[in-house]
Structure formats: structure tokens, C-alpha cells
Amino acid sequence: MIDRYTPECMKKLWSDEARYKRWLEVELAVMEAYEALGLIPKGYSNQARKNAILDAKAISEAESQVGHDVIGFLKVATSKMGDEARYFHYGLTSSDVVDTAFSMAIVESANCIISKMHDLMKSTFDLAQRYKHTPVIGRTHGIHAEPTTFGLKVLNWYDGISMGEERLATEAKRIGVGKISGAVGNYANVPPEVEKLVCEKLHLVPARISTQILPRALHAGYMSSLAIIASEFERIATEIRNLQRTEIREVQEPFSKTQRGSSAMPHKKNPVNCERIVGLSRVIRGYALSAMEDISLWHERDISHSSVERVIFPDATSLVYFMADQLDKMIKGLVVDEDRMRANIYMTNGLVFSERVLLKLIENGMSREEAYLIVQKASMEVWNNEASSLKEALKAYVGDMNLDDAFDLSYYFKHVDDIFKRFEWRN
Secondary structure, three states: OOHHHOOHHHHHHOOHHHHHHHHHHHHHHHHHHHHHOOOOOOOHHHHHHHHOOOOHHHHHHHHHHHOOHHHHHHHHHOOOOOHHHHHOOOOOOHHHHHHHHHHHHHHHHHHHHHHHHHHHHHHHHHHHHHOOOOEEEEEEOOEEEEEEEHHHHHHHHHHHHHHHHHHHHHHHHHHOEEOOOOOOOOOOOOOHHHHHHHHHHOOOEEOOOOOOOOOOHHHHHHHHHHHHHHHHHHHHHHHHHHHOOOOOOOEEOOOOOOOOOOOOOOOOOOOHHHHHHHHHHHHHHHHHHHHHHOOOOOOOOOOHHHHHHHHHHHHHHHHHHHHHHHHHHHHHOOEEOHHHHHHHHOOOOOHHHHHHHHHHHHHOOOOHHHHHHHHHHHHHHHHOOOOOOHHHHHHHHHOOOOOHHHHOHHHHHOOHHHHHOOOOOOO
16 A cells, blocks of 8 residues: 555555454454353453553554564453453454454445445446537547447446446455354354354354355455456546547546646646556456465465455555546546547548448348448548548449438437436436
């Protein structure tokens, strides 16, 4: 986690103080469950809550002495306790506390990201509505294809973001599990009833089965969802930066009056925010691979996954939140040049209407092969500057056949409203 890309909410969520607080909540929930089941004296959990010490610096110092973070935590947390300390961490292994608390953190991170994505979805949907009927050229393979609308282009972005939000919510629910099952997951020193009560209190679901840890496929699934979301953000950013190219100039990401694009070239307005999103998405996809590598551990567990997760989860959740926030600001401030969009449609002198002409010729009795060859020959003449427009080039092949309506731009937009009806903004 570096400050440049870490929002305040994620700094707090992944701080040492917050982590130790979650560990304490798990430990206390276990004591409360023991009390409810009559396994330890009543009131000990309240005493433990009252006397527990949470001092991140002291815990760090203790860890440096004992070489174990949870033992360091236990030494400090129980340092001012009385007899209740005997039942603090009773029957547990470190991962009972760490993994259950980790699930709590991941669910909270998902809620933060989903909230920010909701803002982004609203901005994107509003942009799509604003330019619902604005003509723009569609491109396939980077080449002009047929006219569409900028609103449909943006609505496609909205759909991708929406699917990402749904996917993340599903994975957050799946990973919202806890495990209080002991050193190898067989409940030898802590009964399953304790796990059930603890998870209820912490708003988690008991794992169906665990070893010393929760199955890491859960974590890989969540990280993969973040990678897919980041890739969707990259898709949008790539489209914007392409449309901002000097030769196209249909849109431009926000550029403030005091902003400078280049230290050497004062005229530059570079798509730096888009490029930042593209770069960060590569990091997240790498983290997804790391999470998948963590699935296969030795026997009932080793700790090769632990060092990885300390890096990738705080980083990935922070970066996805940051990217969503940056993209939201970009969408809200996007500069759209409708005149340029219309001019670009006609820059190839009618070639983008070739399929419509093809169909008109077929409707007038030609075979598809004959019609295709005629339109292709006429199109190549336009490409090679041997004819001023497709309409003019066609006259040599079809005579006085009326093809005017084949060049009607509105033809391509007749179902736009029908497509938009499939989507409804949900507050």
C-alpha cells in the first residue's frame, strides 16, 4: 500500500490497529460462546473486554521478541487481565482468529468498493442517457465499421461495471465465512457449537469444512473478481484514451486550467488518468495469479500464503477502490465533441454505409455474391481516391437505381430506445 493510491477508508481498514481490533472481537466472541454454553465462568468475557490492551506498538515489539504475530498480540492483550486470561484464546489456533478476522476485513472491503462502484455506475448511466442518440462511428479492428451512438457505447460500459458489482457482491458473500475449528480443523479442543455462535455474532457463516485455515479458493475467487473489475475499468479507460487520440478527438478526459500535460511540449493534453487505470489493472491481474498460487498448500496448511496475502489484499482492494473513484471523476468530467463524432462518420465519404447498400442491392434482385463484389469494387475506388464518394462510385455499376435511403444515418438508431429499455437505474 502506497499513499498515492490508497484511499483513507482502506488505510483504516487494513491498519494494524484495525486488524488487532478484529482479532480481539473474535477472541471475545469465542469467550462469549463458551459462557453461553456453560464452559467457562459467566462474566469472564466482559472482564476480558474491559481489561484487554490493544497497543499496536507494544504488540509489534512483542512480536519482534517471540517471532509470532498472534503470540505477540496475546501477550499484550492479556497483560492487564486477571483470571479471565486463562480462557482468552482457549482451545484455539492462531488461524481461528486470523482467518475469521480476515474474512471480516474482506467483506468490509467489498462493501467499500461496491459503494464506490455504485457512484460510478450512476455517473456512467447518466452519461449514456445524455448521449443516447448522439451518432458516432463504431470501429472494429480499429477500422470504421458502421454508425452507432455514443450512448450505446457508454451503456456497454455501464453493463460491464454492473456485472462486476454483482460478481463482487457474490464473492463477498461466499467469503463471509469463519472457522473456529482448532489446529487441524477437527474441533478437537473447541466444539462446533462455539463456531456457530461466534459466526452468528460476527455476521459470518461457519465454514462447511476447514483445515487449520479456510480454503484459499475462497480468497482466490474474491481476488479474481477484483481482477475482472479492474480489467473492465481498463476496457473503458482504453476506449477513452483511444478516442482522445489527436486523429480522432471525439472525447477527452478532464483537464484542469492549471494542469500541464508535458514538461517539454506545452500543447499536450495526455490521457494520464486513463493510462494510470490501465497500468494498475495489470497489477491486480498479477495479484489474482498470486491468490491462485495460494490455493495449493501442504497438508492441513503451511504459511506460504500468509506473506502473499499481507501484500495483495490491502493493495488490491485499495487499488480497485482508487480506480473506481478516478474513473467516476473522469466520467463526470468527460469532454464529448459531438461535432467531431459526426464529422468522423463521414470522413470516409460514405464507406460506412456499405452493408446497407449491399442489402439494398439484394432487395432489388441481385445475388449476394454479385452485390458484394459491386459494393467492394466501388468502395476500393473510394479508398484509392478514384471516386469522391461511395454513392458516386456506385453509379457506374447500378445506373440510376435509387440508393438514397441506404445512406440515411437514422436507420442505424431505430432500436436504440429498445436497447436502453433493458436497463433501468437502480438507486
